[in-house]
Amino acid sequence: MISLDAPSRVYINEVVLRDGLQNEAAFVPTDEKIRLADRLSLTGVAKIEVTSFVSPKAIPNLRDAAEVMAGIARHPGVSYCALVPNAKGAERALAAKADEINLVMSIGERHNLANMRMTCAQSLAGFRAVMDLVAGSGVKVNGVIATAFACPFEGTQPLSRVMWAIESYLALGMDAITMCDTTGMAFPSQVESYCGAVRKAFPKVPLTLHFHDTRGQGLANVMAALAAGVGSFEGSLGGIGGCPYAPGATGNVCTEDVVHLLEGCGIATGVDLDSLLSLSREMPKLLGHDMPGHVMHAGKSSELHAFTPDASQKIPCL
Numbered sequence: 615m616i617s618l619d620a621p622s623r624v625y626i627n628e629v630v631l632r633d634g635l636q637n638e639a640a641f642v643p644t645d646e647k648i649r650l651a652d653r654l655s656l657t658g659v660a661k662i663e664v665t666s667f668v669s670p671k672a673i674p675n676l677r678d679a680a681e682v683m684a685g686i687a688r689h690p691g692v693s694y695c696a697l698v699p700n701a702k703g704a705e706r707a708l709a710a711k712a713d714e715i716n717l718v719m720s721i722g723e724r725h726n727l728a729n730m731r732m733t734c735a736q737s738l739a740g741f742r743a744v745m746d747l748v749a750g751s752g753v754k755v756n757g758v759i760a761t762a763f764a765c766p767f768e769g770t771q772p773l774s775r776v777m778w779a780i781e782s783y784l785a786l787g788m789d790a791i792t793m794c795d796t797t798g799m800a801f802p803s804q805v806e807s808y809c810g811a812v813r814k815a816f817p818k819v820p821l822t823l824h825f826h827d828t829r830g831q832g833l834a835n836v837m838a839a840l841a842a843g844v845g846s847f848e849g850s851l852g853g854i855g856g857c858p859y860a861p862g863a864t865g866n867v868c869t870e871d872v873v874h875l876l877e878g879c880g881i882a883t884g885v886d887l888d889s890l891l892s893l894s895r896e897m898p899k900l901l902g903h904d905m906p907g908h909v910m911h912a913g914k915s916s917e918l919h920a921f922t923p924d925a926s927q928k929i930p931c932l
Contacts, residue, residue: 619810621845623882627661627822628654628869630851631682632697636666636673637856638901644678646900648685653893655689658885659869660846663695663716667703683710695756699730701743708751715748717741717788718758720796721775722765729760738782745786757783758792758824763808764799773808780816790820792848795835798828798864802838809842822846825867827853827906832867833875840881847872852894852905868907870894874914887914 631651635642647665654662664686670677679696688694695714696707707715719737720726726734741757748755759779764770780791793812795805805823812821823839823846825832836847853868870890873883887909894910 619843620840620881621843623845623884624840624876625660625846626658626869626873626883626885627663627695627846627848628657628659628851629663629824629848629866630654630854630869632663632666632676633848633855633866634850634852635675635855638675638854640902641675642900644681644685647678647682650893650900651682651686651694653889654851655687655692656886657889657893658883659692660884661693661695661714663697663848664712666697666699667706667710668697668699680706680710683712693754697758698744700740701747704744704747708748708753712753714754714756715744716756716758716792717744717783718760719779720760720765721771721779722761722768724767725761725765725796728767738786741783741786741788745788749787754789755787756790756792756822757786757788758794759783760794760796762793762800763795763804764797766797766799770799770804773811776808776812777815780812780819784816784819790822791816792822792824794824795826798826798831800825800835801831802834805835805838806842809839809844813843820846822848824848826856826864827867828856828864833871836867836872836875840876849873851890851907852897852910853907854897854901854905865906868894868905868909870909871907874909878915 665679665682666676667679693713696712697716698704698707720729762776821844823844825835849869849872850866851869853865855866856864873885873887876883891910894907898904
């Protein structure tokens with residue numbers, strides 16, 4: 615049963631070009647990234663995280679960030695975002711005319727040291743420099759809380775830690791918040807509790823949830839956040855991606871699986887599922903390996919098959 619607090623319309627943000635490709639061993643050609651971004655722009659997603667302005671040594675597959683941003687065709691109604699690690703990255707994102715930048719801090723101190731090579735205090739100090747840089751530019755800033763529910767090195771993160779991060783972000787002037795289950799450790803009951811508390815404390819702050827399916831709980835966590843009234847989710851085409859500094863972590867929730875779930879529950883997303891599926895089914899050829907998405911393999915629930923009974927079949931199917 616869908617909660618009465620669940621929104622009737624959900625917005626989908628696509629992160630395959632950044633979070634999805636950052637762990638790929640083989641370099642995906644720049645023109646293929648541009649082609650993928652342009653086709654995603656026509657599917658009805660609200661935002662596309664196009665790339666990350668980080669050191670090419672850190673993430674070789676995103677070394678063409680500026681070229682990709684310069685080459686994409688911008689579709690009205692779609693926000694084109696980039697992740698930046700520091701003020702230098704923010705300068706590059708501004709030069710590339712990003713609509714929005716994402717700033718990331720793990721609230722698990724040990725994960726932040728592994729992921730960002732900084733303490734949380736150092737991350738916040740760096741964010742202050744970024745906020746000074748973008749002031750007056752019209753570019754929105756989204757504060758991303760990584761390991762929002764649990765850290766692979768420290769365990770469950772208390773709700774108070776999440777609240778502290780949001781308050782710190784808003785005090786710096788950030789426009790919106792994304793809570794990430796970076797390593798797929800969250801449970802639906804925790805997700806609903808935390809999201810409900812955040813929405814109650816900050817009712818006017820746009821909130822997005824970013825889940826990973828490491829332990830097979832990604833879609834259940836989407837439903838839990840939905841029950842708490844969250845109306846914006848991130849996903850990765852085909853379910854690829856993951857954090858290189860999270861032991862055992864796997865990909866993001868699959869965008870087309872999320873859309874299939876929500877639409878099946880009668881919740882509008884504005885996304886053309888068939889277009890997403892067409893794209894995801896082309897991805898294995900591009901990347902050279904299969905994808906973990908379910909609907910791309912099994913087809914939509916609405917797709918029926920011709921009935922051709924086999925009289926020799928004696929084994930019941932349950």
